[in-house]
Amino acid sequence: MTTVPFDQLDGFIWMNGQFIKWAEAKVHVLTHSLHYGGAVFEGERAYGGEIFKLTEHSQRLHESARILGYTIPYSVAEIDDACRKLLKLQGFQDAYVRPIAWRGSEQTSVGAQNNRIHCAIAIWQWPSYFDxxxxxxxxxxxxxxxxxxxxxxxxxxxxxxxxxxxxxxxxxxxxxxxxxxxxxxxxxxxxxxxxxxxxxxxxxxxxxxxxxxxxxxxxxxxxxxxxxxxxxxxxxxxxxxxxxxxxxxxxxxxxxxxxxxxxxxxxxxxxxxxxxxxxxxxxxxxxxxxxxxxxxx
Structure with missing residues (x-):
């Protein structure tokens, strides 16, 4: 696994429908899910330029959000497409894929019904979880x-x-x-x-x-x-x-x-x-x- 801090890696991250430079993928300190643990995420792997069981992971991301009481504003097909395009943009064949969704910073209290739901995808090279x-x-x-x-x-x-x-x-x-x-x-x-x-x-x-x-x-x-x-x-x-x-x-x-x-x-x-x-x-x-x-x- 890389020893470079994750906020200093190169490349791009897909965030709320756009591909942005890695260093610009930021959230506010008062993001609701930072304070109250309401983010949902997936861990996926790409092998030979293809993400294994991608759609199953995207479906589970949606289901995780539903269980927590919110709807991700991007369909399963849109998340699949963004993952594939980002993998190609990053230029990786074998890599780790991390989609994540979270409640934004419009409200910072236990209640967050009016908060925007954000979604992002990051991809980096991660050879083995264990030594x-x-x-x-x-x-x-x-x-x-x-x-x-x-x-x-x-x-x-x-x-x-x-x-x-x-x-x-x-x-x-x-x-x-x-x-x-x-x-x-x-x-x-x-x-x-x-x-x-x-x-x-x-x-x-x-x-x-x-x-x-x-x-x-x-x-x-x-x-x-x-x-x-x-x-x-x-x-x-x-x-x-x-x-x-x-x-x-x-x-x-x-x-x-x-x-x-x-x-x-x-x-x-x-x-x-x-x-x-x-x-x-x-x-x-x-x-x-x-x-x-x-x-x-």
Whole structure:
């Protein structure tokens, strides 16, 4: 990942229907979503000049905003088009794509019915979310202090900025202790997800993953489940208690940023970077590459 501060990168950002210079993409300090956590966003990846499952991400961005009570003033098709044009303008083949929408600064109080809804897209090069040298050795995860909340207390089906506060805190605490990330429980004490990725376990040739009832049912999560089923691997979605980790053989994370990343350790539990994890790492890498049409000779 780049070491240059993000506000100092070169290129362009699409913002409210226009392509503007990167350094000019600014918001006011009294922007409502800065104060009250009401932004919604997506994380996407481009491979070989094409954005993987772009429309699914744009649809989820709209749905996240709807859950938070506002409407993005650009259609799914318009956001798709802007993403594609910006990727070409940036000149990237492989890159990370970040659409975001937020409430503006017309009102700065809890109520914001009259605030303008803004939308922007930024694209930058981001080779790997986790250290590539550690990735296939398996990440070490700590247990997170904070838990995913009851859906009756937070809009857990929305990819909303405010829901990531406890993720940042948990990841920072884990990294301070030498771990790569943290595994979060939910409010019931069941295994939920990592701070920015879904989690899978392997036992007796089957995949086990928590039911996505209080966290995002990730697009990469669903993709990996489909890939596993094509291989004849049974996928079991169920409640998983922390102590069950002692009986699992493999563990891996999934997400647009994380892709498919094996895990070797969660707290006191150890896992092998085994055959199924390696198989799905490769299957996902193959799936995200755009199909190239070869002209007949």
């Amino acid at each position: 590539p040298e550690l990735k296939m050795k398996g990440l070490r995860l700590d247990w997170a202090e904070y838990r995913r909340p009851d859906p009756s207390t937070a809009p857990s089906k929305s990819k909303a900025s405010g829901l990531y506060m406890i993720c940042t805190m948990s990841k920072h605490l884990a990294e301070a202790k030498g771990y790569a990330d943290a595994l979060m429980l939910d409010w019931r004490g069941q295994v939920a997800e990592a701070t920015g990725a879904n989690v899978f376990f392997v036992k007796d040739g089957k995949l086990h993953t928590p039911i996505a009832d209080c966290f995002l049912d990730g697009i990469t999560r669903r993709t990996v489940m489909d890939l596993a089923r094509r291989r004849g691997i049974e996928v079991v979605e169920r409640a998983i208690l922390p102590e069950e980790l002692a009986g699992f053989e493999e563990c891996f994370l999934t997400g647009s940023a994380a892709e498919v990343t094996p895990v070797s350790e969660v707290g006191q539990y150890r896992f092998a970077v085994g055959a199924i994890s390696r198989l799905l790492v490769q299957d996902y890498a193959d799936a995200v590459q755009p199909v190239k049409t070869v002209a007949a000779a």
